[in-house]
Amino acid sequence: MSSDQAPKKELAAVKGTHDILPGEVEIWQKVETTATRLFESYGYRELRAPIIEHTELFEKGTGRTTDVVTKEMYTFVDKGGRSITLRPEYTPSVARAIVEHRLDLLGTPMRYYYIGPMFHYDKPQKGRYRQFHQIDVEVFAEKDPAVDAEIIEMADTLLRVLGVAETEILVNSVGCKACRPGYSRALRAQAEKVRGGLCEDCRRKIDINPLRIFDCKVELCRALAKEFPQIMEFLCSECRDHFAEVRKYLGLAGIPHRVEPNLVRGLDYYTKTAFEVINRGGGQQNAVLGGGRYDDMMKDFGGPDICGIGFACGVERLIAMLSFKPEPRKFVYVVHAGDAAKAKAVELARLFRVGGVETLVEFAGRGFKSQFGRADKLGASWVLIIGEDELAKGEFLLKDMATGTQTSGSPRVLLAALQGRVG
């Protein structure tokens, strides 16, 4: 019946998902290779986890009370009766892999990165898609604040190397199990006093998670929140020292940042350091990167007591800020006419490719003129000409499309000339 009503529906991409076509995919490749090289230079290694996990992993890891878990997961029952979820975030998968493979006993640094798709069942809008992509970085078993600064430095460097401007790094500490309850109580008490002035959502937040009142965009709420106690005054000495050290190392690294006492994270597991990179010029979905420390997550969901810290960067949001124009490719277009020339075209193209030269052969059977037109339109740097004369001589013409000059020579001579000129 759906096919009667909307015959084209099955031929369209699923709502909130997108094809990344040639022309745009080069930007993705640039971002991916840049991030990969950068992270590897810090000693981080790629850890690839499956796209699907047991639903329970996110319920325990991300948190049963979070919006992500309660209403935004792609969850289904597989044929074996298991509840399976398309990962909404990556951190729980890495934690799971560590426990499953006892990576903590290997003695190797537990510094991992990954770039791949995540899934949220949300209503799509700008900067928010059902399948989106994240660059994810995680460090485990490093409780030293210097590592907090290290990954913030990596995040900042990634953005700078990619040429992203107009961003700002916000940092905060959200405390720990020892000190945050006290702060929550103080916050709740203060919020209760001004309950009548708060919006409906914020009144609900008073009981659930008063810290999230700081996220509200309603003018009056923001004004009232300014008078609320600040977490810095409530941090225990350990958290206070930790935060001071993070800032010290950020300062030594020359990383500009702003302490934002109202910065809170959406996921339950964060402790101590929380940070975010926002796009100043961006619209509503202006958080391009966010993360923090989660020292209790592993233990809380039944694993070993290993602390962690990490961040996730939204690739779509990152790319939206890029003005990067990919370099035009340098390649050879082979013009050929006749069966013998076609066979020779295939042979020489193979030779060129082995020699590291990108070479395109088409078989549409066009005339010479039309083939040159194709080569021009596709942006070929050179045209290799294979016709009867060339076949007879065993020497072929190579035309430089920019200058129009043609040189004749054996395939190996021509290849050698090209090899010096391809990037």
Added chain:
RNA sequence: GUGGGUGUAGCUCAACCGGUUAGAGCAUCGGACUGUGGAUCCGAAGGUUGGGGGUUCGAGUCUCCUCACCCACCCCA
């Protein structure tokens, strides 16, 4: 999940107050031009006006439903 906006050719857009066969530019393909690109000229192809119902003698136009996209709330990277 809740609101608002927009859907016409591959792309960007026309089409009066509801009125004949829904047009143009770009792109595509072909020809002028049978071994040499960008230009020019000529031609062709391309559409169930997102889909479905309703009103009407007549709907791209009005109306309802639906789908998709965009924007905001919400959430978050």
